[in-house]
Amino acid sequence: MNLFVNEILENPGTNEKYRILWVDEGNIIAYLIDINDEKALPFVKKVSEIKEEIVSDQLNKTKNDPFLYLSANEELPEKYLEIRDQAWNVIKDMVNKEPKIFDKKVRSFLTNEAMKLHNVTYPAVRKYLRKYWQRGKMINALLPDYSNSGAKGKERKPGEKKRGRPRKYSSKGINVDDKVKKVFRVALEKYYLTTDENNLTHAYKMMIKEFYADDVYYENGVQKVKIKDEDKLPSINQFKYWYEKEYSISEATIARKGVVKAEKEYRAILNNSLSEVHGPGSRFQIDATVADVYLISKFNSNWIIGRPIIYIVIDVFSRMVAGIHIGLEGPSWLGA
Structure with missing residues (x-):
């Protein structure tokens, strides 16, 4: 375990x-x-x-992590991102000093340093650290508690006004309702969750072409898509967000790699040799290999004795070599 x-x-x-x-x-x-x-x-x-x-x-x-929603790459208001980034700037160097930061004296020293450097109070630094640790050790853990204004973890119904941060350089955009989500699912399963292993950007472009294009034409041999009203297009960030929300990593891996390859190359490793040892000397591992040389008799150089077998004994906990033996006994339980 x-x-x-x-x-x-x-x-x-x-x-x-x-x-x-x-x-x-x-x-x-x-x-x-x-x-x-x-x-x-x-x-x-x-x-x-x-x-x-x-x-x-x-x-x-x-698996019931109440702060898992913070990992979603959802578009957020600019003021929330500013608050998050200011807090992160205060503690980012501190939290990288693991495990020293967990010691009370070290943490107090680092907190005082951060106070002087960033002109913040002791309680503020402590609050940032606590939020970062309690909410999943990610930058979004430092977002303000905007979820208190509604039902945390429950999906909001979109209204007429566009939710999220306004787009800076592109069109206005739309809210993701049930109809849009259905289009997302179809596009993901048709263009992304296949063994062709296309990326999400390709799947998004194919979705726009199939479901939102007013016309598809060719110009100098290049296929182009005509969109009359770009304000009615979902963004690629919305597309990626709903993919991450709807499909788990294991589901996507199986769909893209196939069951056999996913089980063989991508399944979680739940155990290793270190998990069953308690310290040096608890367990040893032996490996044997046939040397790439031939031994000859000291009495007659024409008499070939054979290739020697090299045994190496390793302490599992420390990974140090505990012993080496060279002999003529073939690799076997008896020889080991």
Whole structure:
């Protein structure tokens, strides 16, 4: 059983949820944070203790991440992006100093440095860090809580006014209603979710040509599309956003690569040799190879003895070579 950064662990008894912020390479310790506590700070815990609590059902792994919506690449008002970017500019250097940043003394020192550099208060820096850690360790975690104005996680019905940030250099655009979403699905399944492996930009262009073009003509042998009213076209960002919302990575991979190739080359690796060892000397691995030389008798150079077998013993935890043996016994359990 492995633990991964950004996984959510839930206590079924108290409904408390913890996000995994960092796991050391040796799988010994991890840093977590309570994602719902307004005063939460990172705390350290042994990986072995976490695994024991999962096995005993004191903790459960859950995919119910209340902040997953923040990862969507949706068009946002300019003022929200400015607030986000200002906060990110304050903490971006701090959060890269893992795992030192999780230590209280180090964090306090770095916070004071950020206060002087960016002319912000101590509570502000602490608030930015907490939001970043609790909401998924991404820049959009620092967006203002605009979702409080409506039902978080529920899809809004579009009205007549265009939602989202106004387009800067192109046409006005449209809202994505059920009719537009149906067109998106057809275009994605026809031009993107196929073994042709076209990119999303190609799928978008083919969708515009098939569903929104007023005329398709050729000029000097080049196919061109005529659009009378570009204000009635969905943007490529809307197209990409609804693709990411409707289809999971696994669904898209299977559709584009095929079941056999997806299972063989793209399925998740859920375990490795490090997950079952606790320290140096816990387990060793032996590898044998036939040397690319021939040995001859010291009594008669015409007598060829054969090619030697080189055995190498490696400590799984440290990856260090623990021993080397060269002999004539063929690669086998007996020889090892």
